[in-house]
Amino acid sequence: MTTFLQQLVNGLSLGSIYALIALGYTMVYGVLRLINFAHGDVYMVGAYVGYYASRKLRGDQPSLLSAIFVMLIAMLACAILGILIERLAYRPVRRESRLTLLITAIGVSLLIENAGQLIFGPDPKFFPSLAPRADFVLEGVRVTSEQITVIAVSFLLMILLRFFILKTRTGKAMRAVSFSLDASRLMGISTDKIIGITFALGSALAAAAGVLIGMQIPKIDPLMGIPYGLKAFVAAVLGGIGSVPGAVLGGLLIGISEVMVVGYLSSTYRDAIAFGILILVLLLRPQGLLGRVQKEKV
Amino acid sequence: MRGFLLALAVGGVLLLTNAAFTGAFGAGLAMPPYLLQIVCLAGINIILAVSLNLINGFTGQFSIGHAGFMAIGAYAASYFTVTFGDRLRAAVGFLPEFGRESLVLLVGLSLGALLAAIAGFVVGVPSLRLRGDYLAIVTLGFGEIIRVIIQSLDAVGGARGYAGIPKLANFFWIYGFAALTVLIVYRIVHSSFGRTLVAIREDEIAAEAMGVHTTRAKVISFVVSSAMAGVGGGLFAHYLMYIHPASFTFLKSFEIIIMIVIGGLGSISGSILGAVLFITLTEGLRQFAQYRMVLFSLLLIIIMIVRPQGILGHREFVTFLTRRRRPLGESPGTPESA
DSSP states (O other): OHHHHHHHHHHHHHHHHHHHHHHHHHHHHHHHOOOOTTHHHHHHHHHHHHHHHHHHHOOSSOOHHHHHHHHHHHHHHHHHHHHHHIIIIIGGGTTSOHHHHHHHHHHHHHHHHHHHHHHHOSSOEEOOOOSOOOEEEETTEEEEHHHHHHHHHHHHHHHHHHHHHHHSHHHHHHHHHHHOHHHHHHTTOOHHHHHHHHHHHHHHHHHHHHHHHHHHSOEEOTTTHHHHHHHHHHHHHHHOTTOHHHHHHHHHHHHHHHHHHHHHTOGGGHHHHHHHHHHHHHHHOTTOSSOOOOOOOO | OHHHHHHHHHHHHHHHHHHHHTTTTOTTTOOOHHHHHHHHHHHHHHHHHHHHHIIIIISOOOOOOHHHHHHHHHHHHHHHHHHTHHHHHHHTTTSOHHHHHHHHHHHHHHHHHHHHHHHHHHHHHHHHTSOSSHHHHHHHHHHHHHHHHHHTOGGGTGGGOBOOOOOOOOHHHHHHHHHHHHHHHHHHHTSHHHHHHHHHHHOHHHHHHTTOOHHHHHHHHHHHHHHHHHHHHHHHHHHHSOBOGGGGSHHHHHHHHHHHHHHOTTOHHHHHHHHHHHHHHHHHTGGGHHHHHHHHHHHHHHHHHHOTTTTTTTSOHHHHHSOOOOOTTOOTTSOOOO
C-alpha cells in the first residue's frame, strides 16, 4: 500500500507536467484544428530560458522569490515565442489545406530542435535547484518539496486558466473561436488576435512545465521536448482533444499509469504505455474521455 | 510480353552498369567507392520517398513513421540472412553462386516487407478509421516504440547495433527495386484504385458519398507503402552491412518527408528528384553538418509558405516540361490551385 501511495504521488507530479503541456495542445487544436508539433519544443525552450534565468538571478541561496521570477521570465519568453511561431509560420498557411499546416508545424518543430542544439549545445545541462528543498515523510510515503511545488503550481495555473476561459471576455471569445472560426469572425471577434492569445497562453503553460520539470528532474537537453510532447499529446487525445478539463484529466492519467508501469513492471515500457493507451483510445473511444463527438460535414 | 522484355532490358542495363561501376570492365570505368555509395544510398532514398508518397502524396494521409517500417524491414531481413542464410544456401546448393546469394537476399527482403506490412496494418487500422491528423501522431509514436523494442532485443544486437550482415545488396539490386517501386506506385496511381486514393485526398467526404470504402482504401495504400519501406530498409541493411537503432529515428522519417515535400507531394518523379536533391545537398553541405538540419527545416517552412505543392506539384516531370496537362485528380473547371 505504501508503495502504491508513493507511486501515486510520483505519478501525480509527473502527470501535472503532462497536463500543463497537454493544455497547450488542446487549446491550439480547439481554435485551429492543428496538432501543434512545435509545442513540445516550446516546452524545451521554456526549460532552457528557466535554466539561463536562474543562473543569472539566483543568489547564493535558493529562494522562493527568485524561483517565481525565473518561472515568470520563462513564461513570458515562451509566450512571445508562441506568438512569433503563429505569426511567422502558421498564419501564412492557415488558409491552405490542413496537410500544409501540419507539415509547417513539423518544420517549425525541427527548426526549434536543431536551432536549440546549435544555441544551447547538444549536451544535457543541469538545472540548478531553485527553491529551498525539504522532504516530508507521511506514513512511509516520501514527498519532496519539488513534487509539492510541481503539483501546487500546476493546479494553480490550471485554475487560473479555467477562470480566464470561463469568466473573461477574451476567454469567451476563445470559446467562440473554437466553436466556429468563421462565425466568430462574422460576429466581430478579432480572430487573429484570439489565435495569438491562445498560442501565447499555451506556450506560457508549456514554459511553466519546462521550469517545473527542471526542478524535479534536473537534466535538460534540446531534444527533451519530443517524448514529453508526444505523451502530452496522447494525454490531450485521451481526455478529448479540444477539451480543457479533458487535457488535465488525461495528463494525470498518463502520468500515473506511466509511473505505475515503471514501478510495477519494467522501465522498458516507460514510453510504450502512452502509445498503447493512444491506440486503445483511438479504437474504443476516439473522441476521448470528456470530448464530444464531432460530425465532419461538407 | 512487352513488359517482360522491358523488365529484362532494364535488368540487363542495371547489371552492366553495376559491373562497370565496380570496375569489372577496367578501372577506367569504375566509380570511386565514396561516389558509388552515395549513388546507392540515393537509390534507397528513392524507394523510401516514392513509397511514402503513395500514402502522403496520393492518398493525402500523413505518415511520419516511415523509418519505423524501414527498421522492421531492415532488422527482419538481416536476421533472416544472418541466421538462416547459410542453411538456405546449403539447401539450394545446385544453383550457381549468384543465384544462391540472390535467393537469400530476396527471401530476406520478402520477409522484411511482410513484417513491415503487418506492422502497417496494425498501426493503420485504428488510426486510419478516423479523419484528421491521428495517423501522424500514431506513426510518430510507433516509430519511436519500434526503436525502443529493437533496442531491447538482444538477438539483433540491441543497443549495440546489428553487425555482420552480409553485403548482398549492390547497385543492381537497389536500382532494380527502385525501378520496381516506381513501377508499382505508377501502376497503382494510374489504376481505378489509384483514382480512389486521389479522390480521398481531394475530398474524403465526397469520396465516401461516391461509394468509396475510404478506410479500406487508406489501409491498403498504407500497407503497400509500409511494405515497400521494409524493402528499402532491408536493402539499406544489406548495403551498409551494419544497422543501429539510431539509424531509424524520427529524424530519418523527417528526412524522407522533406524529400517528398521538396519534390512535390503526389508526384512520383518529384519524389525521385527530391530524394536525389536531398542526398546531394546533404553530402554537399557535409562541412556545415551542424547547420544542415536547421537549413532543411527552414526550407520546409518556406516551401510550405511559398509553394506548398513542392517543385513539381502533382505533375510528373515529363508533363511538367512539355504540356501543362491537367494533373491527376483535378477537374477541368478548376485552374491549378496554389
